Amino acid sequence: MYFVRYKKTFVLGIIFILLSNIGQVYIPQLIKQGINAIEKNAVPEAVLKFVLLIALTSLLAGVFRFLIRQTIIVTSWKIANDLRYDFWNHLQKLSLRFYQNNSTGNIMSHATNDINAVRSFVGPSVMYTIDNGTKFLFVFFIMLSMNPLLTLYALLPSPFMTLVVYYVMSRVHAKYTKIQEKFADLTARAQENFSGIRVIKSYGREDYETENYMYESKEYLKRKMDLVKLQAMFIPVFLVIAGLSFIIVLWSGGIQMIEGNFSIGELVAFYAYLGMLIWPMISFGWVATMIQQAEASMKRLLKILNEPYEIQDSVTTDYNIKEIHGQIEFKNVSFGYAANLPPVLKEINLKIEKGNTVAFIGKTGTGKTSLVNLIPRFYDSTGGEVLIDGVNVKNIPLQTLRKNIGMVSQENFLFSDSLANNVIYGLNGTSDNAIEKAADIAQLSKDVESFPKGFETILGERGITLSGGQKQRSTLARALAIDPKILILDDSFSAVDTNTEEEILRRLKQFMKNRTSIIISHRISTVKDADKIFVVEEGRIAEEGTHEELIELNGIYADLNKRQLLEEELSEMD
């Protein structure tokens, strides 16, 4: 399908291949005629004519050769580029579930190695196949026309070359895989050893571990040498087979020459043609294995490219919905990550009024995050309905839905870009005002002053590393900057000290006046002022009410409260 897009260039490339090969095949003929002319004691000018023609033909062939790479190889890069673009476009539309099931490393390997293998096929493989195929035919017929019998003798050894190359290459692949496996073992061993170094040291097992590693390394060496044994055959066999052809030509051609049926010029031309045939013979075997690899890679790519979009707009999407007010309702919602796993949420029913602040509290792993993830449709519920402003979220255009929700998740992921660009990530276009305002509420302004370049400071690997609290407050600012109708804070203050947290919450109150906020936390201090608090336990709402009501209830929440007071007391002691 990608070929079609560049059909013209490919056809052009093939024409260039033909033209260049005609030129290349013609050169030995010129050499032959030149030498024959010398043999007949021709005047130097006659020889000069051939000599100039050789250089000229070579120049022309060279120009076409240049154009071959500029068409076919360049196109292969273009195709790889298109393929990667489509791959990425596809990735962006895949839901969170896909990313949960596929590691980053795995996805990266598809985007790099597999696309590379496919490119090697469309570029070099195609070029060499056509190039060498036509060259082989040309040379073969010319040799045949010059001296059929000698051609037959000379080419006798060459099929072995293709066979040997194919034999070696196909075995190389298997051996290479074995080496890779052992290398992976070496890596895993080292990884395990360095991660478990405490145990190793405390039981004094350093020497034993080193011995083990020696054993593994030796095995690696053995497997490498296994491959070397095979690969080392390559050059000698090639030497013998190609050399044999030359010797046969010299021998049989020499006899014919003695008999007067063959000239020096023809001998030299034969030598040149044999030289031209060696590479095609090798490359046939080589290309065959390359095609196999490309095939496997394409299969893996297609598997991902055929992965369905789980979450997207559908026929029932109502594009008249242009804005969101913020009333949220869960009706009998249940949810599980996979059919064979136990459900994480069981028949949740709750209603959050527009402009309210509600909080979810509970132990880790009870389903709080899963619950809020259903609101911006990171996942779709497996049962029941999630409604916003009375409309099922599945019927709200995905863009509209997400643009109106500011979510601060636990991972507090920031891009390695400037702080400013991170904060205005959700906005289209810049607005200093938005940055300042968001940073102010998120209590980020003071930190920014201490950064070398203020808001323009680059974060991440190439810049400064933020503390956990700074990261959380930056992601909070990012969520506030889009002016959301619904704000979801998923355990966003865990690394922020209590005083700053209080200040943020105080400022947020003002900001969130007409918006709906949902706060997930483990801390009582964070949730106690919420309009309503839901205590989540094992996928269900166990308790709900205001702080006072829940204390009154003397259940899970009240117990949690008691513990946190004690902890506070303890940390204040000296």
Next chain:
Amino acid sequence: MAEQREDEILGKAYDSKLMKRLLVYIKPYKMYVIAAILFNILVAALGPLRPYLSKVAIDDYIMHKDYNGLLLIVGILFASLVIQAVVQYYLTYFTELMGQKIIYDIRIQLFSRVQKLALKYFDRTPVGRTVTRVTNDVDALNEMFSSGVITVFSDIFMLVFIFIFMFSMSWQLTLVTLAVIPLLFYATFLFRKKVREEYRNVRTHLARLNSYMQEHVTGMNVVQMFAKEKQELEKFSSINDDFKNANIRSVFYYAIFFPFVELLSAVSISLVIWYASGEIIQGILTFGVLTAFLQYIEMFWRPVRDLSEKYDILQRAMAASERIFNLLDDNTMIKNPDTPVILQKVRGEIEFNNVWFAYNPGEYVLKNVSFKINPGETIAIVGATGAGKTSIVNILTRFYDIEKGNITLDGIDIRNLNKRDLRKHISMVLQDVFLFSGTIKSNISLGNSDISDQQIYEAARTVGADKFILNLPNKFDEEVKEKGATLSVGQRQLISFARALAYNPQILILDEATSSVDTETEQLIQNAIEKLLVGRTSIVIAHRLSTIQNADKILVMHKGELKETGNHQELLAKRGIYYRLYELQYKDQEITKTA
């Protein structure tokens, strides 16, 4: 990314200091090197011999219609071919073997060096980086040792032999042939230089592309949350295009270079034929010489290209070796004393005297801690997170050294003991149980052949791990996957208890896990702990009420200081820190126990 960048820095191609250190590794294989060079000379001579022989065949035999002479030459040609092939095979094999052996030596040296590094090193270095040093970086040296150093000789000798043969036949024609050689050299090295630049450029764009993808795959939920797919696609597209364009630029150089070399050889052929034509007509030169020269022209180009590739190989090897040597030179170690006190039998008396300790200079996590444990006593350490409990056990085993004060074992400062000796008497059971890939058995014995199978079974039985182990399909030989992923938390703990018991130490350190397990497993663990503590000095970072109640003494840590000492009842009566900790962490266990 920082890692990646460090790994991509390519410095000079030659650094005499690094080279000297690298050559040390070749020393044990001196004989290999000498043999390889000799064989290389042989191979380098045999190749250029053949065009010469074909000249002899043409001039001396074909022209004189000597069938037998022709056959003789053909025979010699064939023999030289076979000899060259055989020698070439062994040459490749043995240079590669030498390279691999050197790599092996370096890898093992590096690995065993890392084993000796202090925990401080591991605290500040990501595991992945050290792994890369031991694996990829070492492998990068292979190319230099196997094909780099030695084949340089082969290339040079080959060129020398070609020249010798050519000169012996006709120095005038040699000069004519060589007329294009400077151009070939120049073009090749220019090409290499350009390609190297472009290659670097491609690498930079590739790194950008990869880090973009890496980062955005990781943060895909943020992209989707803010509905930025369209903008991100545009950004991706521009990075993707840059990468494509960089590649297309480097294709350009290849596209120019290869035809240019072919053109050069055609020009050279033309010159040779033209010049030879005059000489042949005058009877100065023979056709045989012309044929031979035409073959030599084809031969030139490979050694020239190979030589220019060596530069890249050397550069990569230098960059890798620099990183390897940096790690080998890392001196983050806790030194053994020069004249260690030899410990024969340990009673297990431990004393901390005014101990101060900091992971980072100035930030003390233990302040003036003093206590004494009598042989056979069990003490429990309690405290909130960050109170300094783990630090106490870390310094007792000399994972870290203290700043001030001293720690004694049976009255001897532990700094006067051999680390290995010290740790032999102390078993540590950590909160995060670390299991190695292998079998259950190997995880209990950790490969120590002094521990018999019988002792392994016994240890497992004592801690009550045998029940679940015997239920596994392969029992004690059941495979343990990486980090013990197939086992439950409780099972993993029981295995680590069995491990500690199998080593039968005089002193036991136990960091109790906080993770909740089902009641049945909990009962198993509690029983196991009781058995573990019998008859040895034990230090327990306690999370279980039962452990605390059974302890001879409880140390209450708070903010790096030892605040309260005593038994459970005494400490409760104090109504201080312990009382609150009890209310917070342990009281519930009482309730569930009675319930």
